[in-house]
Amino acid sequence: MSITVAAPHELGPSELAAWRDMQAGAPALASPFLSPEFARAVGRQRPSARVAVLSDPDRPVGFFPFERRPLGLGVPIGSGVCDCQGLIHAPGLDWDAAELLRGCRLQLWRYDHLAEGQRPFETHVVDRAASPVIGIRDGFDSYTAVLEARSEARTRQLRTKERRLRERVGEVRLAFDETTSASLDTLMRWKSAQFRAKDRMDLFARPWAVALLRELHRTRAPGCTGTLSVLYAGERPVACHFGLRSRHVLQYWFPAYDPEAAPYSPGLLLLTRLAEAAAGEGIGLIDLGKGSEPYKEQLKTGDIGVTEGWTARPTLRSGARRVQAESAGRVRAAVAGSAALRSAALRTVNALPDAWKGC
Numbered sequence: 001m002s003i004t005v006a007a008p009h010e011l012g013p014s015e016l017a018a019w020r021d022m023q024a025g026a027p028a029l030a031s032p033f034l035s036p037e038f039a040r041a042v043g044r045q046r047p048s049a050r051v052a053v054l055s056d057p058d059r060p061v062g063f064f065p066f067e068r069r070p071l072g073l074g075v076p077i078g079s080g081v082c083d084c085q086g087l088i089h090a091p092g093l094d095w096d097a098a099e100l101l102r103g104c105r106l107q108l109w110r111y112d113h114l115a116e117g118q119r120p121f122e123t124h125v126v127d128r129a130a131s132p133v134i135g136i137r138d139g140f141d142s143y144t145a146v147l148e149a150r151s152e153a154r155t156r157q158l159r160t161k162e163r164r165l166r167e168r169v170g171e172v173r174l175a176f177d178e179t180t181s182a183s184l185d186t187l188m189r190w191k192s193a194q195f196r197a198k199d200r201m202d203l204f205a206r207p208w209a210v211a212l213l214r215e216l217h218r219t220r221a222p223g224c225t226g227t228l229s230v231l232y233a234g235e236r237p238v239a240c241h242f243g244l245r246s247r248h249v250l251q252y253w254f255p256a257y258d259p260e261a262a263p264y265s266p267g268l269l270l271l272t273r274l275a276e277a278a279a280g281e282g283i284g285l286i287d288l289g290k291g292s293e294p295y296k297e298q299l300k301t302g303d304i305g306v307t308e309g310w311t312a313r314p315t316l317r318s319g320a321r322r323v324q325a326e327s328a329g330r331v332r333a334a335v336a337g338s339a340a341l342r343s344a345a346l347r348t349v350n351a352l353p354d355a356w357k358g359c
Contacts, residue, residue, distance in 0.1 A: 225246075
């Protein structure tokens with residue numbers, strides 16, 4: 001098996017077709033974050049983006065999207081915003097992680113949302129987490145029956161809030177696939193305010209992130225379609241979500257809502273309406289992403305496994321990179337556990353020049 005590395009935009013039509021066929025034939029690889037469209041969109045914003053093409057003598061058998069950082073460190077393509085990572089491969093392919101890294105000229109590849117079924121990469125696992133999901137393969141009515149059986153009181157309370165929103169503001173409706181750029185601007189404005197209110201890094205202060213969402217919003221492909229959903233009360237938007245969908249999976253990515261509508265739980269109303277619309281589009285699974293926020297626990301029907309860790313080549317240089325990765329992890333944990341350190345770090349990041357924020 002040979003390994004060649006190219007920028008995402010350098011892949012030819014036959015390679016892109018093979019990539020899409022591999023995704024279509026493997027449910028574990030169905031995430032739009034593993035699509036060639038996502039890789040190519042990231043590649044236009046991040047010059048470090050690459051794709052390793054694994055080939056037998058006759059055809060491609062695997063695609064490995066990644067980003068190359070200094071000193072041989074590799075990270076997933078779209079690191080920081082990519083919620084599903086790994087190798088897209090032909091059924092039954094047996095690959096060696098160290099050999100793959102050698103072909104990519106990487107010493108170590110660090111991941112935080114490794115897809116299920118990627119065991120060759122699981123040489124140094126830091127954490128195994130649950131990514132809550134909403135299963136709607138059997139239709140929206142079956143899903144609402146699950147919610148009512150779990151907590152009839154919560155379901156009734158949400159319906160009461162929707163009725164009050166309708167009576168006080170206007171008729172409640174969902175635009176499942178809103179195409180206007182103004183609605184995307186509204187979402188990013190709300191989300192930026194939410195990031196800062198929670199002492200988190202404002203992703204949308206980074207020009208590459210804004211440009212990436214704008215491009216993905218225009219992307220229309222079976223394996224990756226940018227989907228902006230807006231919940232309206234009358235003519236007023238009260239909640240938005242931007243995510244990516246493939247044929248059967250919707251990745252829940254960037255939700256936000258108008259703080260003035262908070263008493264009506266617009267985020268929950270949006271997600272339930274989104275599940276109904278997605279089921280009507282033939283989507284069978286909404287992946288809510290890693291985390292145990294209360295709304296995810298309330299609305300999920302199950303979980304899928306997500307792994308964090310790294311894999312490395314057995315060299316001295318990779319050992320040094322492993323020490324760096326471990327040190328960086330300890331620093332991130334220390335910052336996350338201290339409000340003072342977190343605020344100081346955020347002030348530093350937000351004060352960086354725009355050119356640095358794209359790194």
